[in-house]
Amino acid sequence: MFRIRSIWPLLLLSFALHTPACAQLAQSLRLEIPSDPNQAEAFDVTPLAERGVLMTIRTGGFYDNTPAVFVFKKYDIDLKPLWQTTFKQDTKYRAIQTFDNDRYVYHLFREYDTNKFQFVRLHLEDGVVESFEGTLLDQFDIQQFKVLGGQAYVGGYHHGRPVVMAYSFFDGTAKVLPGMYVNHMEISSLEIDEARSEVNVLVHSSRRRCRFSIRTYNYDSKLLRTVDFDGAQNSIISGKLLPVDDHESLLVGNYSTDCTPYSQGVYVTRIKHGDPTADVSADAINNMQYFEFSQLQNFFNYLKPHRQQKLLAKAKKKKEEGKDYKFRYRLLVHDLKPTADGLTLVAEVYYPQYRGNTLAYGGYLRGADRYEGFRYTHAFVCGFDRKGNLLWDNCLPIKELLSPDLTEMVQLSQQGDRIVLAYPNEGEINTEVIQGNKVLKETEKFKLKTSVDDEKVTFSAQDNLMAWYDRHFLACGFQKIAPSKNMTNQREVFYLNKLTYSAESLTDKPASATTKKSAGSDR
Incomplete structure (x- = not known):
């Protein structure tokens, strides 16, 4: 949910933008809602696939006893309004959770x-x-x-x-x-x-x-x-279920070897349904497959080449000595994406970031005043068939992305046998196109445009990206915009952009394309 501190009359602007050449991210439509930084307001954007998009605008009820007012606005895929409803909540209630x-x-x-x-x-x-x-x-x-x-x-x-x-x-x-x-x-x-x-x-x-x-x-x-x-032996940290037929589901997630939140790899197993006499637990354990990170072909491609080689060599040496090498990765595992062959797993690697390296007096952990947020290093993607066999894996380096909340930043658009991976950062959208183990297009940056050619974005915050439908994404957040010739006359808006990426024109690269440019991180 997006929050600002003010509200003006809600003026919506919609326009078509120039469409770049194929195999690039194109911005086709944009909505802008002016905002005033002197009051509280919150926005929630819910993609509805081909049925459009729902925007929820909430005012009031944040810090006082004023009633919360919810304005629900539904738009079609061309961002044209379909209907609008207002709901006024009793002051005694506070919002907890949503589901759609x-x-x-x-x-x-x-x-x-x-x-x-x-x-x-x-x-x-x-x-x-x-x-x-x-x-x-x-x-x-x-x-x-x-x-x-x-x-x-x-x-x-x-x-x-x-x-x-x-x-x-x-x-x-x-x-x-x-x-x-x-x-x-x-x-x-x-x-x-x-x-x-x-x-x-x-x-x-x-x-x-x-x-x-x-x-x-x-x-x-x-x-x-x-x-x-x-x-x-291996303790499961998280799990996601996906039914693959009437009799079976796949359970996929990450695991550790020492009962900690730090992952050593990913696992997959089959969960059978329907037979009350079957020992489901025994079958699931017998079908379990573990994939340590060092077994994945592209997991460490976010690192500089020398750092990657050093880490893998160290892990290999430990194994030769009969010892386990302990990886220390925290994963945010997404919901599983069904495919014609089976499923796609997306997970983002992150760590909590603090200012400085010293501990507080008495050896306590860094205080809340030193906490900055969650730093993302990379995302990895794995393809599995319906029996749980690993088909391929790939990696998306993430550079300089810090979020105050632990949320899913990387979005996926499946286009045939190609996948477009994208994430937002400071008013820009970063994209990469993969095909199984191969990288068809290295990371590119796309700057979000305003509604007027001679305007400039001076500030961007709470940027968010959502996979919408087909090859389309929704980008939203807050921006301060000023005329190029008068930077002091700024306006503040909540924006909603429709973006399109067509990967069909990309040709397959040779096998060497599996080696990617790293994001330069050593973490």
Whole structure:
């Protein structure tokens, strides 16, 4: 969600821009909403694929008891308005989480310091707003929010123990999913399987050898099965599920060897469904494949060549001595992307960045006043077939990208057997085109344009990029814009740009194209 400190009358400007030659990023449309830096306002942009885009503009209710007002605006793929709806929230409620699917956008609100909640459902077809009030748990620290059919699933912690609750929009009842409320366990993710009408809760424990489990519930909140992974040798850090057919799903994620958040590589295994007599846990463990980072062909291509060779040589020497080389990478794993062959995994590598290198008095960790944000070093992409076999891997170096929040920055556009990878940074979009292990086009920078030729962007903040549909992206954020001849007369806007990348004209490069220019990072 994007926040600014002011609001002016909402003026929307839409125009067509010059389209560059093929195999480049083209900016075709742009919306600008003027803003005033003296008040509070927040923007939320939700891509709806070929159905358009939803913009949510919120004013009020941030720091005081003024009511929050939500303006929902839906646009088509040409950024032309389709409908607009306004919803005024009661001052007693505070926004907690959002969730969207093909038909609705849901907002979860909570009355401050009580167990009373409100669910707001926005119909994407016509903008009709419905609200549902209910009671969940008091002192409920909410982390996840998903919806399946007519039920909302809210996950979080109650007195330090994990809880997932199912709330019915039909009768307003709520119940706790069984088998979750235990000590020393954390919720890794909450995933909805719409095809099977099932809810999967992925949990991991810091004790009992770092066990990882998948607990699957039906629509009636009955526990159907539990798949356990013993972390005696390799402990699973995170997992994402993707159904590949009626009888099987793939579980993909990252793992460590010492029960820490630092990844040693990625794994994949098959989860079978439908046979109540089968030992699902044993099958999943037997099918498990681990891929250490040093086994990936292009994972370290973000490093300078000499640094890459030195690191791989050190890892190889350790293995020859019968020792394990400990990688220390933190990964942000995206949701899995289904493909005709199987799936694509995207993960971003990051680390928390602090100012300076000294520790506080007494040996404590660096204080919050020294914390700057999350520094991204690179992203890697892996292709798997439907049986979980690794087909290829590739790497996108990320240079000088620091974010105050840990969010998915790299976006993916699948165009046949080619993939366009892109991320925003300081008013620019960085792109790279890959085809399996090969790099068809090295990293390029594209500067976002304004609505007038003789204007200049003087400041850009909270830049965000989203894959939209087909070969199109949405870029948004805040900019200060001034005439080229009068830099003191600036205006501040929230922008929304439609971008298009056509990779079809790119020709395949020879095998040597797998060696890429690095971003120059040694981390």
